[in-house]
Amino acid sequence: MDPMVITVSAPATIANLGPGYDLMGLALDRPRDTLKVRLFKGNSDSVEVSGIGTETISTSPERNSSVVAGRAVLKAAGKKGYALDMKLKKGVPPRMGMGSSGASSAAGAYAVNILLGSPLNKEGVLWCAMEGEMAACGAAHADNVAPALLGGVTLILGFDPLRVVRFDPLKDVEAVVISPEVENGDEKTRLAREVLPASVPLPRVINQMEGFANLLIGLVKKDPKVMGRGISGDVIIEPARAKLIPGFDHLKRAALEAGAYGFSITGAGPSVFALCPMKRGAEVGKAAKSKFVKHGVVSEYAIYTCGEGGASVVP
Amino acid sequence: MDPMVITVSAPATIANLGPGYDLMGLALDRPRDTLKVRLFKGNSDSVEVSGIGTETISTSPERNSSVVAGRAVLKAAGKKGYALDMKLKKGVPPRMGMGSSGASSAAGAYAVNILLGSPLNKEGVLWCAMEGEMAACGAAHADNVAPALLGGVTLILGFDPLRVVRFDPLKDVEAVVISPEVENGDEKTRLAREVLPASVPLPRVINQMEGFANLLIGLVKKDPKVMGRGISGDVIIEPARAKLIPGFDHLKRAALEAGAYGFSITGAGPSVFALCPMKRGAEVGKAAKSKFVKHGVVSEYAIYTCGEGGASVVP
Numbered sequence: 001m002d003p004m005v006i007t008v009s010a011p012a013t014i015a016n017l018g019p020g021y022d023l024m025g026l027a028l029d030r031p032r033d034t035l036k037v038r039l040f041k042g043n044s045d046s047v048e049v050s051g052i053g054t055e056t057i058s059t060s061p062e063r064n065s066s067v068v069a070g071r072a073v074l075k076a077a078g079k080k081g082y083a084l085d086m087k088l089k090k091g092v093p094p095r096m097g098m099g100s101s102g103a104s105s106a107a108g109a110y111a112v113n114i115l116l117g118s119p120l121n122k123e124g125v126l127w128c129a130m131e132g133e134m135a136a137c138g139a140a141h142a143d144n145v146a147p148a149l150l151g152g153v154t155l156i157l158g159f160d161p162l163r164v165v166r167f168d169p170l171k172d173v174e175a176v177v178i179s180p181e182v183e184n185g186d187e188k189t190r191l192a193r194e195v196l197p198a199s200v201p202l203p204r205v206i207n208q209m210e211g212f213a214n215l216l217i218g219l220v221k222k223d224p225k226v227m228g229r230g231i232s233g234d235v236i237i238e239p240a241r242a243k244l245i246p247g248f249d250h251l252k253r254a255a256l257e258a259g260a261y262g263f264s265i266t267g268a269g270p271s272v273f274a275l276c277p278m279k280r281g282a283e284v285g286k287a288a289k290s291k292f293v294k295h296g297v298v299s300e301y302a303i304y305t306c307g308e309g310g311a312s313v314v315p
Numbered sequence: 316m317d318p319m320v321i322t323v324s325a326p327a328t329i330a331n332l333g334p335g336y337d338l339m340g341l342a343l344d345r346p347r348d349t350l351k352v353r354l355f356k357g358n359s360d361s362v363e364v365s366g367i368g369t370e371t372i373s374t375s376p377e378r379n380s381s382v383v384a385g386r387a388v389l390k391a392a393g394k395k396g397y398a399l400d401m402k403l404k405k406g407v408p409p410r411m412g413m414g415s416s417g418a419s420s421a422a423g424a425y426a427v428n429i430l431l432g433s434p435l436n437k438e439g440v441l442w443c444a445m446e447g448e449m450a451a452c453g454a455a456h457a458d459n460v461a462p463a464l465l466g467g468v469t470l471i472l473g474f475d476p477l478r479v480v481r482f483d484p485l486k487d488v489e490a491v492v493i494s495p496e497v498e499n500g501d502e503k504t505r506l507a508r509e510v511l512p513a514s515v516p517l518p519r520v521i522n523q524m525e526g527f528a529n530l531l532i533g534l535v536k537k538d539p540k541v542m543g544r545g546i547s548g549d550v551i552i553e554p555a556r557a558k559l560i561p562g563f564d565h566l567k568r569a570a571l572e573a574g575a576y577g578f579s580i581t582g583a584g585p586s587v588f589a590l591c592p593m594k595r596g597a598e599v600g601k602a603a604k605s606k607f608v609k610h611g612v613v614s615e616y617a618i619y620t621c622g623e624g625g626a627s628v629v630p
Contacts, residue, residue, distance in 0.1 A: 021524070022521050023521070023524060023525060023528060155528055155532065156525070156528075157525065157529050157532060158529070158544075165532055165536075198517060199517060200514055200515050200516075200517060200520050201513065201514045202511060202512060202514060202515060205520055205523065205551065206337050206338070208524070209334075209335075209524070210338060210472065212527060212528070213338060213470055213471075213472055213531065214472050216528065216532070217470065217480055220531075220535050221480075226472065236517070236520065
């Protein structure tokens with residue numbers, strides 16, 4: 001066995017969780033990206049990509065999220081003269097708002113750090129994973145990479161220096177993700193940023209803080225009703241992006257009436273999600289899907305649990 | 316002994332705590348308002364006021380915070396044909412941003428609820444206390460009345476219905492309040508609201524959420540450094556109101572350099588406060604006071620601890 005080879009995986013994630021825009025994210029139990037990494041003396045990186053949605057993933061080592069993140073670890077650890085050979089199997093569908101590039105980035109940084117004997121702490125690895133996210137998205141966000149790396153629910157407390165806190169996920173809840181059959185291409189991801197308001201009336205800011213407080217306190221006190229109220233309480237980002245999702249308000253109402261604790265957009269969308277009591281996800285998913293139908297949108301739903309674990313070694 | 320007479324007290328409070336604008340507040344151990352209440356069959360309320368700053372306190376039963384709050388409890392409990400006679404001894408100085416009317420309101424609602432055999436739960440009493448605050452301030456805020464009633468640190472999670480969560484205060488910290496020798500009269504309180512921005516750029520909203528997250532997580536994890544970073548992290552309300560406080564930025568820098576965990580404005584000001592390690596309050600207070608001197612402002616500082624208890628019966 002070659003000790004300079006490792007296979008790791010990292011999960012899909014839901015960023016923002018409503019009012020936790022840019023700061024919070026939640027790891028799902030699946031799907032996961034799987035990444036095999038070989039570290040060797042050399043000076044030329046390479047990467048192969050297989051699995052779901054590969055046509056959207058760069059195989060240029062300079063632009064592939066896993067390679068960029070892994071190379072950032074090499075640089076941060078001061079290792080010169082090494083090259084990376086990666087085989088990335090995509091399980092997280094790209095461009096659905098499920099943290100696809102975040103999972104690939106987290107896997108790349110996590111794997112290389114282990115191969116080097118773990119020279120970086122979790123913030124260091126996260127920082128490198130953010131470089132992978134930057135390669136894919138053009139902006140260094142941590143809201144998907146943090147939960148993809150650490151699992152559970154993550155909250156960014158600061159960027160300079162990077163500080164992140166991780167919470168165990170709530171038990172006895174399901175997350176149902178409803179994905180319309182349109183993909184959020186580069187154009188739409190850009191639009192999802194452009195549609196955001198440049199400024200926000202102060203009273204609405206206070207309302208957003210109230211939603212954010214519910215989200216955090218529900219999480220801390222392990223109260224899914226309070227957390228759900230928080231997830232549903234985004235009065236800034238969600239109303240802006242909801243315009244890009246046909247029938248969003250009807251979906252939200254139907255999901256909450258069907259028993260969801262909370263409902264919002266996953267990341268930049270177009271998928272939406274609901275936090276539900278255990279065994280209620282299917283009913284909520286069906287209710288939302290039927291509203292999509294009324295707005296002429298074909299969709300699928302899938303039921304997940306919240307993932308304890310983030311990036312991990314595949315034995 | 317007449318069972319229809321009770322004496323209670325309620326403490327000074329620091330509202331907002333930086334980015335917790337309108338939602339959060341912290342009870343100090345002192346000073347306190349003391350209120351003696353007599354409930355009797357009758358139809359005419361009366362109130363006498365003594366103590367600090369009484370010239371600013373209404374003795375009209377229709378406008379006095381304690382009476383208005385007490386009467387709100389009578390109404391909410393469905394009690395008719397009763398009258399209130401109150402003797403309010405002000406210990407909390409009015410118009411300094413220390414929750415003076417909040418303490419009087421909390422005391423009034425708390426006392427009458429006990430005299431009636433506690434028909435209202437804590438949210439019910441808080442709601443009635445907010446009516447007292449409305450009589451004094453013209454707006455129904457809960458950020459001072461909630462900690463004055465419940466003690467510790469309080470966070471409003473919603474107004475419809477009213478939901479409030481209370482945290483035990485941090486141990487081993489001091490709060491030093493530095494009060495300039497100018498009072499925040501009606502004019503200045505109004506100005507402190509008017510100076511706030513009508514709208515806020517979105518990136519600043521995200522920064523504010525980050526500060527708020529530090530405040531809450533520091534509180535939950537009982538980490539005064541993180542909580543202090545949160546208190547200091549208000550990028551919306553504080554910069555606007557700081558313009559009304561000569562030398563504010565210099566005071567803040569000096570306080571943090573002298574070892575404060577966090578520094579901000581108490582409520583609408585003009586007092587400022589610092590959360591400090593135990594036994595460091597005096598040094599921080601002196602540092603801030605000397606900066607006030609350089610800006611031509613005479614000030615006094617006082618050192619408090621965080622109060623476990625809110626409104627309580629005086630034996």
